[in-house]
Amino acid sequence: MSHSPMNVGLSRRQFVQAGGALLFAAECPITFATKANAAGGGSMMNSFVRIDPNSIITMLANHSEFGNGAYTVMTMMLAEELDVDYRAIQIEAAPTSPDYYSPLFREYLTAGSVTTGSTWLPMRTAGAKARAMLIEAAAQVWGVPQAELSTEAGEVYHSLTGQRTPYGQLLESIHRLKIMPPDTVSLKDPSDFKVLGKPAKRHEGAAKVDGSAQFGIDLKLPGMLHGAIARPPVHGGRVISFDATAALKMPGVVKVKAINAGVVVLAKSYWQAQKARGELTITWDRGDNDGVSSEQFYSDYRALAEQRGMLAEDIGDAKGALAGADRVIESVYEMPLLAHATLEPLNCIAQVSEDACTIWSGTQYQSNDQEVISRFLGIPQENVTVHRPLMGGSFGRRSSKKADFTVEAVEAAMGEDVPVKIIWSREEDIRSGHYRPLFVHKMRGSLDASGMPEAWHQVAVGQSLMQGSKHDPAYMVRGIDIYSLDGCLQAPFGVFPYGTSYQIPNHRVESHNAPRVGIVPQEWRSVGHTHTGIAYECFLDELADAGEIDPLELRLRLTKDHARMNRVLRVLREKSQWDEPLGAGRGRGIAARIYSVSPIAQAVEVSVADNGDFTIDRVVCVLDCGFAVNPLGIEGQVEGGIAFGLGGAAFGNIDIVNGEVQQSNFHDYPVIRMPQMPKVEVHILPSDEPPTGVGEQATAPIAPAVANALFNATGRRVRRFPLSSQGFKLV
Amino acid sequence: MKLTVNGTEVDIASEGDTPLLWVLRDELDLVGTKYGCGMAQCGACTVHLADQPIRSCVTPVSAAAGKAVETIEGQADGTGLTAVQRAWLETDVAQCGYCQSGQIMVATALLRENPAPTDEQIDTAMAGNVCRCGTYPRIRKAVHLAAKLIASEAVV
DSSP: OOSSOOOOOEEEEEEEEHHHSSSOOOOHHHHHHHHHBBBSSSSSSSSSEEEEOOOOOOEESSOOOOOOOHHHHHHHHHHHHSSOOOGOOOOEEEESSGGGSTTTTSSSSOOTOOHHHHHHHHHHHHHHHHHHHHHHHHHHHHHGGGGGGEEEEEEEEETTTTTTGGGGGGGGHHHHHTTOOOSSSOOGGGOOSSTSSOOOOOTTTTTTTSSSOOOOOOOOTOOOOOEEEESSSSOOEEEEEEOOOHHHHHHHHEEEEEEEEEEEESSSSHHHHHHHHHHOOEEEEEOOTTTTOOHHHHHHHHHHHTTHHHHHEEEEEEEHHHHHHHHHHOOOOOEEBBBOOOOSSOOOEEEEEEOOEEEEEEOSSSSHHHHHHHHTTTOOOOGGEEEBBBBBTTTTTTOOOTTTHHHEEEEEETOSOOOOOOOOOOHHHHHSBBBBBOOOEEEEEOOOSSSSSOOOOOOEEOOOOOOOHHHHHHHEETTTTTTTTTOOOSSSSSBBBOSSOOSSSEEEEEEEEEOOSSBBBOOOTTTTHHHHHHHHHHHHHHHHTTTTTHHHHHHHHTTTTTTHHHHHHHHHHTTTTTTSOOOTTTEEEEEEEEEEEEEEEEEEEEEEETTTTEEEEEEEEOOOOSSOOOHHEEEEEEHHHHHHHHHHHHHHHBBBEETTEOOOOOTSSSOOOGGGGEEEEEOOOOOOSOOOOTTTTHHHHHHHHHHHHHHHHHHHOOSSSSSGGGGGGGG | EEETTTTTTEOOOOTTSSSSHHIIISSSSSSSSSSSSSSSOOOOOOOETTEEEEEEEGGGGHHHHTEEEGGGGSSSSSSSHHHHHHHHHHHHHSSOOHHHHHHHHHHHHHHHOOOOHHHHHHHHHHHOOOTTOOOOOHHHHHHHHHHHHHHHHHOO
């Protein structure tokens, strides 16, 4: 960690150097308002902090809360430097304007598990600068040197005279004395932290136990109509015609109309809209995807994987080493489409007037929603107002680049003089969603005389997340989507400043962007690692087995020059009692990943019955996420990340046949339930490095660690997922 | 049609086949009860009907007529949160929080029937409630804590 006093006027480059990572290239936009803020009746101390005369502190949050803990860590950072109780800080969604864009993404976006890292300096700086102004005001009013003043519990305090005053009572002096925010400010030394690094309960926790937390689906506006959309049976299909005669006779129904997404029924209540939707007769153009199927994707991708792809990395001479090897190990790994299935179904309220639009939407990606809506309606971006309620899970689904679930609500609301709320049924969510793309990885490897991996050749095939989007080329390198290969490359690639942490002397990785079809690919918690993690870590396990080297020992040797991952693995060996034998029918597996800078590794123990039913007895997870801002939150994110990845690996499968998704709800798209949830032991390594993310990290290793444990227990290797399709049923 | 919701009798205008879930949410503005699946697969919509936990998304409101309905909003009374709610807060269970109303309603019913459930009994009782954030380990912990709180308060 960089030590105090810290000059926060550092340039971006200096920050990068000081922080040692890309994630901390952050500046704090300061727009001190010299007049009282009309909305809150308080004073904006800077872009993020408002203090009102009653000393209520409000944080303008430019990141969203969907279970990730953003509101908790951000208030903790502000509270630490401002010396207030983080729980007493009120939260207001910051406006969707460039002033509040993520300093990392340059957009209004909460994603990539970078919130903690990218707000670490801005929020602390905002708190420290506000505090400096309060101190300066008190010093002038009391006629004492600033150095004699301190702050605690929301008051400025002069210990020599015993004078103290609440922050709110200094606002008038700040304005009268024209005190401006300082250019630079010192941040607290970590040894002085009272809040950061200590377990902190969720900021909005109380509202989440008494039913008062307001999610998007809970909002109700005067006169609002409820909409249910009949969607095409095939992705990319279109309405040719529809007959709404019967639907319009149903109670509460106001209107039926065709929109791009399908046919929308507007009614006085959601149930009325949903029920009437069942009475529609619709003729569909099934479109270009009528014939597509998951099995066809697999076979097409397998064929592509045999061809030379775009070359991402070629260290040493992998092809030569493989050509000269006595034994080449080959495998193909296949990973299906996966739905996110956020428990709060997608929804959005929209109100449209002649030249303006307002949405109330649980979205991770406010600036993109603005952009898409502004293009769709032909109005200026700033005329699109985004209200941001809490979200009932997101896992990447609500960061849609197409803004699918927001722009359709806008289209449904066009021509209506009241707001329109669209709710997706669970069936729509499963059948008509955006998915983790289906991927095939072809792997080839060989060993040296000692049994260690000598050559590695990997070809990844799947739909690119970024190709053709506005993020192409920022997240593409020579046509290669860096997410398709995240966790496969030894060297940094594009804007990803990290590699696998392994060193294999001959290492070649290629990729193919699979042909575009109307199945929209979407980030799914831990993104590329959801498939690269399986392919890479399971194949590494195959090489370890072939070379008769313990898989943890193998990883220790491969990471000998990566101090942070090596430490994680050493601790994992000890905490998991890795070297103690397990009984018959039991097995142990490991996987280790670097996701967005943070090293994380897991050891999994399974018990497998003769019929393939298995339980996960224990998951030991060790991670190095830099300075652990909120250990309680981190532990929860790790448990949750494991549950999410485990569900996908164990049973997750969106299967397309003749263009139609075969699954529809939790009975045929199962997710992890309480009895299947393993015991998770979380070990956060102490670190003085700047904080990095944890939201997606724990999802990355769990699937391969479980598959490797099943191999260890049974000798049977799974190469097509989910596990349930290969006779392994998690019970 | 009349319902008794959280101790108060209310007149219902919705058609009788409307699921209780949507009557609570859209007609009575009690939105703490959540929609998750519409087919009794996820438990987010759990309320108590005549003291029994039921899935309100598949229960027509007509089936609740004349009976007592308890929702998450009726749990805390004037004196504060219930032991289960306090245990949930103390254990910092919630992440996104969307499923937690349903989880709390099921846990509350469980503890009424079985004041000291084992891990296995908790797993069985709560297997119908999905949490996509994976807060299950903390739910287990919170149920045990709630059991302790209830027991200690009964002694007092």
